[in-house]
Amino acid sequence: xxxxxxxxxxxxxxxxxxxxxxxxxxxxxxxxxxxxxxxxxxxxxxxxxxxxxxxxxxxxxxxxxxxxxxxxxxxxxxxxxxxxxxxxxxxxxxxxxxxxxxxxxxxxxxxxxxxxxxxxxxxxxxxxxxxxxxxxxxxxxxxxxxxxxxxxxxxxxxxxxxxxxxxxxxxxxxxxxxxxxxxxxxxxxxxxxxxxxxxxxxxxxxxxxxxxxxxxxxxxxxxxxxxxxxxxxxxxxxxxxxxxxxxxxxxxxxxxxxxxxxxxxxxxxxxxxxxxxxxxxxxxxxxxxxxxxxxxxxxxxxxxxxxxxxxxxxxxxxxxxxxxxxxxxxxxxxxxxxxxxxxxxxxxxxxxxxxxxxxxxxxxx
Amino acid sequence: xxxxxxxxxxxxxxxxxxxxxxxxxxxxxxxxxxxxxxxxxxxxxxxxxxxxxxxxxxxxxxxxxxxxxxxxxxxxxxxxxxxxxxxxxxxxxxxxxxxxxxxxxxxxxxxxxxxxxxxxxxxxxxxxxxxxxxxxxxxxxxxxxxxxxxxxxxxxxxxxxxxxxxxxxxxxxxxxxxxxxxxxxxxxxxxxxxxxxxxxxxxxxxxxxxxxxxxxxxxxxxxxxxxxxxxxxxxxxxxxxxxxxxxxxxxxxxxxxxxxxxxxxxxxxxxxxxxxxxxxxxxxxxxxxxxxxxxxxxxxxxxxxxxxxxxxxxxxxxxxxxxxxxxxxxxxxxxxxxxxxxxxxxxxxxxxxxxxxxxxxxxxxxxxxxxxxxxxxxxxxxxxxxxxxxxxxxxxxxxxxxxxxxxxxxxxxxxxxxxxxxxxxxxxxxxxxxxxxxxxxxxxxxxxxxxxxxxxxxxxxxxxxxxxxxxxxxxx
Numbered sequence: 001x002x003x004x005x006x007x008x009x010x011x012x013x014x015x016x017x018x019x020x021x022x023x024x025x026x027x028x029x030x031x032x033x034x035x036x037x038x039x040x041x042x043x044x045x046x047x048x049x050x051x052x053x054x055x056x057x058x059x060x061x062x063x064x065x066x067x068x069x070x071x072x073x074x075x076x077x078x079x080x081x082x083x084x085x086x087x088x089x090x091x092x093x094x095x096x097x098x099x100x101x102x103x104x105x106x107x108x109x110x111x112x113x114x115x116x117x118x119x120x121x122x123x124x125x126x127x128x129x130x131x132x133x134x135x136x137x138x139x140x141x142x143x144x145x146x147x148x149x150x151x152x153x154x155x156x157x158x159x160x161x162x163x164x165x166x167x168x169x170x171x172x173x174x175x176x177x178x179x180x181x182x183x184x185x186x187x188x189x190x191x192x193x194x195x196x197x198x199x200x201x202x203x204x205x206x207x208x209x210x211x212x213x214x215x216x217x218x219x220x221x222x223x224x225x226x227x228x229x230x231x232x233x234x235x236x237x238x239x240x241x242x243x244x245x246x247x248x249x250x251x252x253x254x255x256x257x258x259x260x261x262x263x264x265x266x267x268x269x270x271x272x273x274x275x276x277x278x279x280x281x282x283x284x285x286x287x288x289x290x291x292x293x294x295x296x297x298x299x300x301x302x303x304x305x306x307x308x309x310x311x312x313x314x315x316x317x318x319x320x321x322x323x324x325x326x327x328x329x330x331x332x333x334x335x336x337x338x339x340x341x342x343x344x345x346x347x348x349x350x351x352x353x354x355x356x357x358x359x360x361x362x363x364x365x
Numbered sequence: 366x367x368x369x370x371x372x373x374x375x376x377x378x379x380x381x382x383x384x385x386x387x388x389x390x391x392x393x394x395x396x397x398x399x400x401x402x403x404x405x406x407x408x409x410x411x412x413x414x415x416x417x418x419x420x421x422x423x424x425x426x427x428x429x430x431x432x433x434x435x436x437x438x439x440x441x442x443x444x445x446x447x448x449x450x451x452x453x454x455x456x457x458x459x460x461x462x463x464x465x466x467x468x469x470x471x472x473x474x475x476x477x478x479x480x481x482x483x484x485x486x487x488x489x490x491x492x493x494x495x496x497x498x499x500x501x502x503x504x505x506x507x508x509x510x511x512x513x514x515x516x517x518x519x520x521x522x523x524x525x526x527x528x529x530x531x532x533x534x535x536x537x538x539x540x541x542x543x544x545x546x547x548x549x550x551x552x553x554x555x556x557x558x559x560x561x562x563x564x565x566x567x568x569x570x571x572x573x574x575x576x577x578x579x580x581x582x583x584x585x586x587x588x589x590x591x592x593x594x595x596x597x598x599x600x601x602x603x604x605x606x607x608x609x610x611x612x613x614x615x616x617x618x619x620x621x622x623x624x625x626x627x628x629x630x631x632x633x634x635x636x637x638x639x640x641x642x643x644x645x646x647x648x649x650x651x652x653x654x655x656x657x658x659x660x661x662x663x664x665x666x667x668x669x670x671x672x673x674x675x676x677x678x679x680x681x682x683x684x685x686x687x688x689x690x691x692x693x694x695x696x697x698x699x700x701x702x703x704x705x706x707x708x709x710x711x712x713x714x715x716x717x718x719x720x721x722x723x724x725x726x727x728x729x730x731x732x733x734x735x736x737x738x739x740x741x742x743x744x745x746x747x748x749x750x751x752x753x754x755x756x757x758x759x760x761x762x763x764x765x766x767x768x769x770x771x772x773x774x775x776x777x778x779x780x781x782x783x784x785x786x787x788x789x790x791x792x793x794x795x796x797x798x799x800x801x802x803x804x805x806x807x808x809x810x811x812x813x814x815x816x817x818x819x820x821x822x823x824x825x826x827x828x829x830x831x832x833x834x835x836x837x838x839x840x841x
Contacts, residue, residue: 014816021820026828194828202371 019191026190034064042190044129045183052175053138057128058182065100071146074125075106078147082122085109085349086149086253088136088244090157092260093127095338097328102335107342108153115350124149132160133240134168140247152248153345155258155316156241157331158298159291162283165232167239170247209274212281219284226286229294238301245309255311256348259299261341262331264292265322272323279330314348316341366406368618369572376403377622384626389550393524396626403529404492411491415527418456422501423522425449426508426515433511442509449505457498460490465693493533495690497526499657504540506661513541521547528628530619534612536633536653543628551627561624566819568617569826571789576610577831579603579785582778587753590762593773597766599782601750605742606786608749609637612651638745639797641737642718643707646745658687676712681705691752696760700751707744 030036046063048055049072057072069077074094087093087105095103109123124147126136133156136143200208241257248255263272276288286294299317306313320326326337333341366373380399384392405412425445432441474480504522507513516522525543526532586592586600613634620630633653640646647655659668666679681702688701711718724733747767754760766772810818 010812014812017813017816018820018823021817022824025821025824029829198827202374204371 023189023191026194030190034062036063041183041185041188043188043193048128049180049182051180052178054135055128055183056139056142056180058180066095067100073147074103074127075123078124079122081120083120084147084149085112085121085123085151085153086126086143086147087123087153087155088143089127089155090131090160091127091129092157092332093125093155094129094131095125096129096332098333098335098338102338104155104333104338104342104345105153107339108345111342111346112349115346127155130160132157132164133237133244134160134164137168137170137240137244137247138174140244144251144253149253151254151256151349153256153258153349154241154244154248155341156237156260156298156302158237158260158294159283161233161237161298162229162286162294164240165230165236167236168243170243205274209277213277216277216281216284219281225284226290228290229286229297234294234297234301237298238305241302242305242309245305245311249309249311254352255309256314256345256352257302257306257311258314258341258345259302259317260295260331261316261320261322261326262295263322263324263327263329264295265320266296266318268292269323275330312348312352314345316344319344366403368615369569372406381625385553392551393521393547396529397520397524397527400524400527400529400532404527404532407492407533408489410489414456414460414491414494415497416523418453418498418501419523419526420519421452422449422505422526423515423519426505426522427517429505429508430515446505446509450502453498453502457494460494462689462693469695496535496537497532499537499654499690500531500540501526503537503657503661504544507539507541513544516544516548518548528623530622530628531630534615534619535651536616536619536631537657538630538653539657542631546628553625553627557627558625561621561626564617564621564624566621566822566826568614568619568621570822571610571614571617573614573830574825575785575789576607576614578829579607579610579782580831582781582785583607583753587755587759592763592766593775594766594769595771595773595775596778597750597763598770599775599778601746601753601763601767602786603782604753605638605746605749606782606789608752609634610789636793636797638742639738639793640741640745641734642715642741643704643711643744646741647704647708654687654690658683662686677709680708680712684708695757696751696754699757699760700748703748703751707748 027036027038030042031038036042042063044063044066047058047061047066047068049058050056057068057074059068059070059072061068061072066074068074071078085108087108093103093105095105098104103125105123105125109121112121112123113119126143126147245255245257263275268276276291279291280286280288283291295317299315303313303315305311320337320340326333326340328334328337366376376399380396383395384399387395401412404415425448428445429442432445504513504515504525508515521544522540525538525540525547528543528547531538580603583600583604586596586603589596592600616630616633620633623630631653633651635649635652637646637650640649663679663683666682667675668679669676682705684705685698685701688697688699688704691697691700722733722737724730750763750767751760754763
């Protein structure tokens with residue numbers, strides 16, 4: 001008995017040694033591949049810093065493939081003497097699954113410059129993962145002063161408004177700006193994230209969809225589930241988008257609105273249904289059909305604002321082909337998808353430039 | 366169900382959990398059922414040709430055994446041998462070569478001015494057909510030759526052919542080695558399990574980390590219309606590493622899985638890139654196939670006996686058929702022809718080569734050995750180019766590029782190839798110098814040290830592997 005207990009203890013010891021070794025491997029890999037610090041925390045929070053308004057990009061931060069420039073936006077350093085376009089959005093715009101340099105704002109810049117035959121267009125990606133229009137409004141003065149765009153392309157994410165039901169009040173005083181603080185440090189085994197990714201790679205898709213559906217079922221027991229998004233939330237989104245559009249226009253920035261595209265399009269393909277279940281895992285309070293309905297209603301709202309504010313609308317929700325060809329998951333693009341969106345946005349910008357009598361002055365404002 | 370997939374891991378765990386506590390007979394029945402399930406996971410229809418040919422082989426072997434025991438004339442046995450051989454080869458020919466020969470004939474007639482539309486069938490190639498056909502053939506031929514007693518138990522024979530670790534890509538187990546292991550109760554010790562896991566571990570490392578990571582380099586070069594000389598060279602080297610790690614990785618996993626169930630499979634690779642001449646290469650590469658071809662084709666054709674031209678003919682025929690066994694395409698025929706020619710030339714110029722590479726001092730012998738290995742590796746790699754190419758046009762373009770191997774020199778590309786090839790190179794040098802293939806036999810290390818080494822290797826397999834791909838030899 002004692003012998004067996006000792007053997008079990010030794011096996012536990014070997015396992016601990018093996019796990020520690022793998023953790024060291026993970027940290028060494030991060031150091032070699034990404035120049036990550038060996039001992040401190042290294043996760044997506046490395047990209048951000050925090051002040052009283054919330055999180056925003058940390059200048060020159062990096063995490064895995066994501067690299068922020070000197071003003072804390074994803075992409076290369078800002079240039080001077082260019083015609084600047086700011087891309088406002090959330091994770092779809094920031095770029096999640098696209099290979100480095102293939103997120104749609106980068107591709108938009110390439111397409112515009114290729115068509116113009118020079119390098120005068122500069123596209124600045126001012127979005128972050130999980131950014132809502134309300135947060136963008138809070139940061140609006142900083143965006144305007146830092147980027148000084150000539151055009152703002154707004155590709156809003158709708159899902160933050162599942163939880164937001166009050167519009168952003170522009171007149172309400174913002175809290176006094178506090179100095180930027182880095183994300184809090186805490187010990188986090190880097191092996192864990194790798195193991196999660198590994199399991200996502202090896203587990204059959206059907207099994208993963210089933211797990212996520214189970215997770216959602218578990219989550220809604222606590223929060224309950226809505227069939228459709230309340231009109232109040234849609235109105236909050238409408239108000240915020242309208243305010244943001246108006247703010248840009250008031251500062252002499254042309255606006256291009258883009259409706260939100262998803263893998264599901266106007267008619268749900270049965271092959272994509274599991275992805276709808278996956279999507280819902282992040283928003284368990286709204287049922288799957290409610291998510292589709294939200295996409296439809298909010299896109300309609302974007303079109304209405306386009307008409308009311310006389311700004312062009314790129315109807316990506318209709319123009320982008322649904323399915324796996326353009327989407328890596330439910331709403332995030334793969335490289336071809338980012339290219340498709342960049343192309344239709346570039347078409348709109350070129351159309352506007354051609355139809356406008358104003359001569360594009362390619363000098364920095 | 367690929368060996369490098371999650372469903373296989375689940376399948377294996379379930380099989381082992383049920384298998385171990387069962388008595389021997391029940392183990393065999395269960396393994397047969399599990400093997401049928403494993404094969405049916407690819408496509409259940411594939412089971413029919415397999416069961417059909419296996420039944421014929423079993424019946425023919427039984428008849429041959431009966432005739433032999435009754436003392437009837439030898440000629441009667443031949444009938445059953447022919448029936449078995451023709452059935453197996455007809456199935457193989459139909460599924461694997463029908464469209465190839467049909468299209469080739471049509472092209473030939475077109476060139477002769479007779480325009481015919483191709484007569485092809487929509488055939489799905491049953492996975493592993495080339496492997497199990499050769500396995501079954503070895504059984505009937507051995508029974509015919511009197512080297513093996515046929516088994517009276519159909520299910521034992523069926524299990525020997527269908528046993529899932531070797532069913533789809535070998536090693537081509539001979540009935541005389543596998544059948545007794547099926548029939549007799551198997552003893553499974555802790556050593557078996559530990560050795561089996563070692564082998565599986567090595568196999569996964571070769572396949573997932575090396576082969577899958579180096580494959581994109583080879584694919585990129587072979588998909589470029591006219592690559593530079595240096596890119597071609599690196600692409601061919603990358604493919605040489607890829608195909609070795611892919612196939613020997615598969616074999617290691619198969620041997621490991623068999624071992625933890627108490628079966629012993631033959632060695633299929635013995636440091637093939639350390640071969641010093643073509644003959645040595647074929648004693649080290651895909652040993653189960655090359656020895657099969659030697660025993661059932663080359664020797665019956667006459668082997669080394671007879672006039673010199675006959676020996677050369679036998680060599681060429683054996684290698685061309687060996688090439689064609691790999692796939693229904695002319696580049697495989699050319700690959701077989703190339704290796705046949707290498708063997709013939711080696712036979713012809715062996716004394717001269719021995720004179721050139723003769724060395725009297727130990728250091729000289731070492732240098733001579735390294736030079737011969739390097740030269741043979743270049744010949745082998747050229748063969749892999751023929752094997753991997755998709756057309757004769759590509760072979761011509763790449764051969765021309767290889768005449769200027771340093772044009773378009775790209776150190777980054779060379780480093781990428783070296784980075785993935787270096788673990789293999791280091792381990793194999795270690796194995797060669799020690800004269801032992803089991804490099805994970807690290808008894809001199811404390812258990813804690815081995816835990817560290819396994820953990821590092823596991824990290825490479827799990828988190829640094831390439832995009833999962835099917836094993837190359839599954840297509841054959």
